[in-house]
Amino acid sequence: MSLSLYQASIPLLIRGLENLAAILQxxxxxxxxxxxxxxxxxxxxLAPDMFPLLRQVQIVSDTAKGCAARLAxxxxxxxxxxxxxxxELQERIAQxxxxxxxxxxxxxxxxxxxxxxxxxxxxxxxxxxxxxxxDFALPNFYFHLTTAYGILRHNGVAIGKKDYxxxx
Amino acid sequence: MSLSLYQASIPLLIRGLENLAAILQxxxxxxxxxxxxxxxxxxxxLAPDMFPLLRQVQIVSDTAKGCAARLAxxxxxxxxxxxxxxxELQERIAQxxxxxxxxxxxxxxxxxxxxxxxxxxxxxxxxxxxxxxxDFALPNFYFHLTTAYGILRHNGVAIGKKDYxxxx
Numbered sequence: 176m177s178l179s180l181y182q183a184s185i186p187l188l189i190r191g192l193e194n195l196a197a198i199l200q201x202x203x204x205x206x207x208x209x210x211x212x213x214x215x216x217x218x219x220x221l222a223p224d225m226f227p228l229l230r231q232v233q234i235v236s237d238t239a240k241g242c243a244a245r246l247a248x249x250x251x252x253x254x255x256x257x258x259x260x261x262x263e264l265q266e267r268i269a270q271x272x273x274x275x276x277x278x279x280x281x282x283x284x285x286x287x288x289x290x291x292x293x294x295x296x297x298x299x300x301x302x303x304x305x306x307x308x309x310d311f312a313l314p315n316f317y318f319h320l321t322t323a324y325g326i327l328r329h330n331g332v333a334i335g336k337k338d339y340x341x342x343x
Numbered sequence: 344m345s346l347s348l349y350q351a352s353i354p355l356l357i358r359g360l361e362n363l364a365a366i367l368q369x370x371x372x373x374x375x376x377x378x379x380x381x382x383x384x385x386x387x388x389l390a391p392d393m394f395p396l397l398r399q400v401q402i403v404s405d406t407a408k409g410c411a412a413r414l415a416x417x418x419x420x421x422x423x424x425x426x427x428x429x430x431e432l433q434e435r436i437a438q439x440x441x442x443x444x445x446x447x448x449x450x451x452x453x454x455x456x457x458x459x460x461x462x463x464x465x466x467x468x469x470x471x472x473x474x475x476x477x478d479f480a481l482p483n484f485y486f487h488l489t490t491a492y493g494i495l496r497h498n499g500v501a502i503g504k505k506d507y508x509x510x511x
Contacts, residue, residue: 177345177346177347177348177452177455178345178346178347178348178351178455178473179345179346180345180346182473182477183346183351183477186477187477187478187481187482190478191482221389221493221496221497222496222497222499225496284345287345287346305346305350309346309350309351309354309355310355310358310508310509311508313355313481313485314355314359314485314507314508315508317481317482317485317486317489318485318489318492318504318507321485321486321489321490321493322489322493324486325389325489325490325493328389328390328393329389329390329497331390336486339482339486340478340479340482340483341478
């Protein structure tokens, strides 16, 4: 018995996207209830040289669709980074989740040894499918998801670990 | 072809622990160079009701050893939470990594359907081995690793995504 590459990737990414959507919904409600401009949260950062919340969410989306598409051996869909509101981020997340839900186990399974090349900082990095998922895509996905969560916690939004993990 | 449960767990956790050790080493050096008491960093938090850096590191250790032991079907080693310095946190991380390195693929593989029960907030949560790893342990592990990183970035330590991901 063993894990399929699909099981170790697509459902986790969809779950993370759905948890992020719920977290952002709470943040938008908090902003409205407290009469704080949503941009205060969307532009908040943990450090001056870290990305703000809005960009963190875009990168969660990018990491999810990039991972799913590369493991499935199809073109990574390009979404323009034009969101400026919580509502538009929700659309971006929903669009990403819909893309992932359209990928089948048959497309992903068996890609453990598929060569995957990423361009990072103008140099190419080579992975197998398995190493790409486990050493790069998943840690990155959770990094940006957690950082989005951390930005909101730092700014007083009432969310907790349950919101990050979703329903057990 | 498929992933083994071992491949999807133990090496990732060891890699994360080693990356955390390197990040904390940079933080300790930064504190020393800037003549800032290490406790300033060890007690720093992203929010008043989030755990400080020191506790985040202990939880990274707990999540790693708990995950590894439960998947291997052995008792989770108990480490007392007595660390008060960067040096002691390094020992804790090294001890955890040594424990994980002693676990073999044969102990973990085939545990996909092993029933795993966690007590959380006085209620029991039931998982299969696979769901425990993918839906709980890995997201939690990266959560606390990223939060430790975020606390240090927020406090001006010069670390970057490469330190979090480790060598590709």
